[in-house]
Amino acid sequence: MTAPANQDSQQVAEPQFAAAPAPVKAAEPIAPAPVFAPPNFAMPVAQKAKARDGRVMVAGYFSPELSRSLRILAAERDVTVQHLVGEGLDFVLRHYGKHPMGER
Numbered sequence: 001m002t003a004p005a006n007q008d009s010q011q012v013a014e015p016q017f018a019a020a021p022a023p024v025k026a027a028e029p030i031a032p033a034p035v036f037a038p039p040n041f042a043m044p045v046a047q048k049a050k051a052r053d054g055r056v057m058v059a060g061y062f063s064p065e066l067s068r069s070l071r072i073l074a075a076e077r078d079v080t081v082q083h084l085v086g087e088g089l090d091f092v093l094r095h096y097g098k099h100p101m102g103e104r
Contacts, residue, residue: 070084
């Protein structure tokens with residue numbers, strides 16, 4: 001057996017690392033923001049207009065031109081569009097032999 005060669009030449013140099021950074025001091029905790037309760041406002045309750053008692057809506061989708069014509073005619077006659085629509089429904093019901101039920 002041969003004797004090991006010079007062990008000093010076989011030693012590996014240890015790697016040189018930078019020193020570990022200094023620990024960071026923890027920031028002081030921030031106090032939580034105060035909690036404010038929202039004001040206790042009562043929501044208004046929608047109330048049905050008394051003129052609508054016992055009535056239901058009858059509606060439809062029409063062209064902008066027809067809508068404009070109805071509004072102009074209503075303004076010229078100083079009535080509401082609803083009045084004109086009711087008058088038209090009366091004519092249709094009478095045309096088909098139905099009684100308009102005295103709606104207007």
